[in-house]
Structure formats: C-alpha cells, structure tokens
Amino acid sequence: MSFPDEFLECSAINYYGNAPQGHILEREIVKNPTQRVEKIRNQYFETKSSASIEFPYWYTRKWEELEGEVPIVRRAEALKTGFEHLTPVIYPGELLVMGKANYLRGSYPMPWLSEAFFLAKEDEMYKEALEAGKVSSDEVTTMGQGGGNVTKSIGNVISIAGKFGMRKEEMPMLLRIAKKWHNKSVDDIGHKYEQLVPGYSTKEEIMRAVICMFDSGYTLPQGREVMNYYYPLQYGINGILKICKEKIDASAGYPNMDRKYFYKSIETVLLGIQKWIKNHADEARFMASLEKDNNQLHEYLDIAERLDWLSHNPPRDFHDALQLTWIFHVAVLNEDAISGLSPGRLGQVLYPYWKQDMDEGKLDKEKTIELLETMRMKFTQLDCFASMGVVGGVLSGNTFNNLCVGGLTKDGNSAANELEILIMESSITCDTPQPTLSLLYDEKLPEEFLLKGIETTKVGTGYPAWVNNRVAMEFIMENFKNEGMEMEEARAWSIGGCLETSAGSWMPLEFNGEIHYIPGGSAPATSVGVHFISVPKVLEAVLYNGIDRRTGRRVYPAHGKKLSTYEELWETFKEYFSLTVEVLTLTNNIQHDIWGKISPSIVNSMLKPDCLETGKDISHKGSRYNRTFNVEVCGGVNLVNSLASVKKNVYVEKNFSLANLKDAIDSNFGYFTAQETGSYSLIEQKRTEKYEDWLKIHSQCLDAPKYGNDESFVDNIFRDWQIWFSKMCENYLSLYNEPLYSCQISVSTHAPMGAVTLATPDGRLSGTTFADGSVSAYPGTDQNGPYALFNSATCYNHALSQNSQLNMKIHPSVVAGREGSKKFLEMIKAYLRKGAFHAQFNIVDSRMLKDAQNNPDNYRGLMVRVAGFTQYWVELGKQIQDEVIARTEYEEI
C-alpha cells in the first residue's frame, strides 16, 4: 500500500527553539581537497561497490589441496595463495596504492566463514539457513537505493545482498565455491556444535524473531578493535621474517609446539603479502611504461620504488610509513570479514616520521594534507562484504575505521600534535565517511586543538565524535586490571569501530636513534559477544507471555504471570533478557571457538602485542588483554520510555489495564504500520479509520514521562536499567574465561529491529525505527533543551559500560562564527564534565535532509552521522533516513 506525498509530508519536525525560516541553511565550513584528490573523489562517486572472487577462488583451491595439514598452517597457505594471486591495480593520480580487491571499491565474499547468504534463495541450503534463523535479519532490512550500491542486477552484473555488483561470469564459480564450503565453513561447523547448548531451540527462535540481529561469533569474527602497526614499522617485513625464523628454531621439537606452527603461519602469510606488494610494484612499472605525462610517469616509478623497498624494509619517511600502515591495514581486512578495524591514534604513531620530514624540508603542510586526503580516499573506498542483514541492517554499508586524535601520552601529558591538526584539516578539505574521527577529550588538551575539533564538527559530517578520555580510562582500568592493566598503559587506549573503548599499549618505536612510545591496540575484537539484543522486543515478549506476536511463534518459555505489579513486570523482563544473554553467550562462544580452530587470525595476531613474543595467536589469548566480549543492546531508550509509560499508566495512575494496552498495541494505536506507509519515523504516520478508538490511550502513552527531559520518574528507571544491565553482563563468561561487559551502540540496528517490533507502550508505532545510540532521546521527545538531556544522560556512571552514545542534531545557525564555536565547545565540555562518555553532532538543517530524500541526485556528497559512524545520505536505507530526519533539531543551545 502506498500513499500520496501529502500524507507523508514532514509536518512537524521537532525543534527546541524556533523553527528555521527561509532558505535551507548551507554549511558554514566548506573547503575542497586538492585537484588530484577531487578527481579521485569524483571517480569514487561514480564507482559502484563491486565484488570479485579472485581471492576466495585461490584461497579455496589451496585449502582443498592441503587437506590434512595442520589447520593454522593450512589457513596460512590459503591466505598466502590469495594474496599472491590478487590482480594488482593502480589508478592514475594515486599516491597511496593497493586495496582489498581488483576494483576501486572492491571486496570479496569469504565463504570459509559463511556461505549461506549468497546462495540463490531457491537453493535448499539457503532455505536451511532461513529455517535456523541465520538470515532472518536479511528479510527485514532495507538497503540504501543510491550512491555506490548495486541494488539490482543489470546486464552482465549481478547484484548480491542489494549492494555488491559481481560479474555474471564469476557467479557459477562463486556458487561452486560456496557449495565446497557447505558443512565446512565456520558458520556450518559452529552451527553443528552450538546445537549442543541446552535450550538451543530458544536461540533459533530469538534469531527468527530478530530479537538478536546476528551471530557475531563468525559473521564478523574480527573488528571493533584498534590496529597496532608497531612491528612492521619497527622491523619491516624482513625483520619480522627473521624473528619468525629465530622463534621457529627455538620452538621446533620443544613442548608447546603450537608456537612453531603459529610462527610458520606468520612466515607463510608474510611471504604472500610480500608477493602481493611486489606485484603492485610491477604493475606500477607497467603503468609507467605506458605513460606519456612526465609527472605521472615519475609518480608511478616512485610508487614502484617505494613498494619494492617496503616489501622488505621498514619505512624511511612519512610517505613510506603511511603506505606501510595502509598495506597492513588491508592485509588484516583481507583475512576475515571485518567491520570496525580502526587505525587508532595514527597521527601519534606516524608523528616521528612526519617530524623528520618536516625538519628536513622534505614535506610541507600542503603536501602532508594531500597525502592525508589520499589516505581518506583509500579508507573510504573500503567495503565489507557481508549479508544484507549485516551490511545493510547493522552496518549501513559502513566500515567504521575510527581514527583518534588527542588523549594523553604515556607520561600523562597532552598527546595532541601538529600532525593531528592536519588530520582534522584534511577531513575538512576531503570530507568523506572514512576514516571517521574521534577526539579523545581531556582537560589537558590545548584550547586551539579543541577549537580545530569544533571547526571540523561544523563541517556537518558528524565527526569528530567527542569522547571523554577520563571515563574511558576508568573503564579500561576496571575491566583489564585482572590482566595487569596499569594507569600508564590505560592512557594508550583508543576507539575501535564506532565507539568501542579498546585497550592499548605503548610500543617503543626506535627511529633516528630515538625511542618514541607509540600507542596501538593490544586487545582483540570487541565485535564478538552478544550482538545486538532488541530490548523493546524483549519487553514485547514479556507482555505476550513469551510469544513473538509478529510471527506467532513461541520464543521464550511462557512465564504465566499476571504481571500485576510493575516489579513483577520488571523482574520478568530481566528473566527473559538474562535467558537471551545466556543462550547467545554460549552459542557465540562455540562459534568463535570454531573460528579460532579452523580459521584463526594470522595477520592481526602477528600485529597484536604480545602474540609474536609468546607464539600464541589471538584465539589462544596471545593478546596482552583479552577481556573483549560484550553484550550490545538496541532500543534502550524506547524500553525505558515504555517502562515509564506502563508504570505510570497501568500501575500508578491505573489509566488503563495491561490488557487494554495490549489491545491498543495490537491495533497499532489506530495507525497504519510503518511497512504499510513506507515511512519509519513517528512523525510521518497515517491514521486508520479506527484512530479515535485508541486516541485516549495513545495520548496517555505519548504523554507519559520521556527520557531526556531531566525528569526523575523516568530517569530513575533509566538508571536502574543501566546499572542492572552492566552488572548482569559480568555473570557470563567469554570463550576466554573473561566476564562480559556492556556495550551500548545501535549502529544501524535500530532500523530493522524497530521494523519487526510492534507498537511500544511509549506510544511509538509498529515498525518505526527505535531511538539511536544509548543516551539519545527518542526523536522529538526531548523538549527541555540540551542541558536537561545531559542531566538525564548522566544520571548513572558511564564508565560502567564500554561506551554510551549521544547523537544530537543542531541547526547550523546556532553555532555560526567564532563565538558560536566557543559556545558549542563550552556546551560539549559541560556535558563531558558531568561524566558523559560521548557526544556527536549533525550540524545540518533538517529541511536539507528532507530535500535530499526527495532529490537524492542533488546530494551525492551529503553525509550524516547515524550512530557511531558517518555515511553518505544516499547510501542509507529509508528506515535510517527517516529516523535522522525526525531527530530533535536544536535551534538554541
């Protein structure tokens, strides 16, 4: 069913202040990249996301050949064969080269992890996956229809997962490879063993109901973590090979033989990476042989010389170091499906090289910015190949490469440096989604550095995210103290992925005869654990005695309670939620254990301290810190608002009964559902003829206290939820025998999870998108201004959780000019000083977003902050677009 536009007109965007008049206000800060990078960016805008099967073909071919080999060595040989057979491509104008696959925006499927989702839907194997709930989220996800997404098959290009284009001639081999991995992939073997968990059937029902979004144990087995570039920078590839040789000699034949296989695996993959680099050097020479333009010819030859050098040696200068960090970043991405592999505090890692070049006059500010812009383009070109539910429903096509600036040095001083100023400048001149930036705010950071952060924020791209250094350090100290974390090392933390606080270490980089302590990640993936639980959907199951009302299937054992008190309702919610976490923790542990056994990380393990020293890969706790599994939830604010509504209306004021409420929910308060209208925000819904039957009860639900207004009635519920949730996570142990902790980012899950959830007691309608993040107010419900929202958000200790997440939308007029910048900075400081962990901002006129939704062709470069990431507007699904448009827009601060 569809409706004319007049029914869907955005009649009441909720403003705090006066609704803006006149023309749509453009950005205040607009700069452009260099001509070279502008050309590369324009080429990117014209490029479609494309997948190739070169790497999986060669990987699978070698894997099959080595049946019976030691698993980690077999895996290493397969990876090596993949790397050395990737067809090299070098594009004109590039200063940094190499990528995931042989396309500008290339990626590839990894059937050794999971093969089901790219099988044909009529295939029996796909039907099996559907039955097991593995692809349920695919069915309720909408993919962005514009930009680089290949949403439908055209000519000789086949659309996969609504995003990736693959050449038709590769499809038969893709299907053949997929079938080769049937019952051998991490997904399939994990599935075989996860069924041993008592109560496993509940897990399948949870997945079918989309109470949980995906199996994190194999879907994205790495990521949401921080890279560590120390070893390649310090030793170069030859140096690491030498270490491996020595370690093999020292371990061969001795107890703990696994060390030998691990070192052999590193050696093997490094040889593949070396060949991969050399192949690109050869290609650069071939391109030079065809080149008539003298400048371009010399650039190709420079690229060839640099790659030849780096295929063996550590970097000599900034350009070398930037290229080498990029090579290893991609090398990690090519070993697994990974989202959120963050470069971390790259400006501090590369500073010694940059300082040398600046002092010697080899670099200047302009050349630095151009190099950084080209780095931005390389990161922006990254894609993560995964299923519709994951790449669309969770990731919105984003890859979450978070680059952090600021924070503290090893000895506790401001770590901000001039290179980081240029990193921010390059993200203004070349405003692309990747890498996103986070500013690790500390009172010790210079004011001008912070104002540069404000200038960057005012560009309107949503970065940097403003993150509280001290709150993060408190979290790090608390959660890693049992593994020996000390205050000095806690300062090396950084953000992995959207907003995952990740442990780091200081590594002693020796360069030009001096030791520079550089920060880098020293803990593995936080992408593993229980991801994501839709808490409003759990509450729905409580109201309906354990049934998923949408499908009619029983998810949880019937509780059989009358729910006659609020306390009984709350206790029952906790029981269902706990059961969810328990079963998903156990099944995820099994999935990830299988990943470690048959498809372990080799490249990333090599990079992470202290795997290379100890001879243990990540899956054997080789990392210095290993407490990284978490429980992620979505829709927390809708849960809290719903609990407040039920408490007030049903139990305190007795305005209506629980049975009345359920009737109203069943009738969607007299509205059409979001699926029926095709609109996913509360402000754009259409009434049915029976609207008046439910008007009173709906008004009472909407009028109940809402989070974000500094009202103790609802904020107390919010605090109770936060404290209980964070504490209960510790009852569950990860595969590595470490307690879980809470993580509160929505990414894009608030859209598909909202889509399968009935109307909620807070007045939200069926199918509409949940509130984003964890401390963002539900759109339009924060009516008392930003400081009231801040008070609500900080009513509990944010260091209890790996993060909190606050998105705000501010009209550009509010922060205009230098005075506006200072006012804006003071507002952020005020929030962080209250103990908040994080805030980020869309500085945008909502009318521009509405216009962009109607006229996407005019807005190819427009970006918005969704949750912990920035994405091109045209590549977002409508569910998320509607939610961002509906967010409260502040016109006064």
Add this chain to the structure above:
Amino acid sequence: MKHIDCKYYLPVDAFKGLCKRDKNNIAADDESCEHFEKAQKCKHCFNFQLTTDDMGNCMKKYDAYPQLNALTCTDFHWN
C-alpha cells in the same frame, strides 16, 4: 573482443574501467579498439580446459573458469 578482455583494461568496478593507455572511461562490455591485446586469463592458458560454457579445469585437477585473471599465476602459459 570486449574491453574487459584487454590487457590495457583497468577495472574500476564491475561495470566499467579505464583504458591504461589513454585513461579514458570505458564500459567493460563494449567492443574493444584497434589497440586490443589479450589479457592473461585462464581461457587463453595452455593448462585450461573448458568443460561447460562457463566452467572448466586447470591442469585437469582444479576447478577454474575462463574469465579468471591469470596475470599473477605462475602456471600460466599462452595457448
């Protein structure tokens, strides 16, 4: 022959690419020009045998397909 089969074809995405010689945008499936030279692909390899329209084998022991790039394959020999 198509651009996509040419040695000078630089793929940008699954639909299109650049000509390495003149840097012009070209569609993968358009007819090639007079400068066409065969790209190293399995279908031109001595070791490749076609078994169906779109699949074959390599050295009689590995699955392979005719359009697979073979620039980096050490076993490639022009047929």
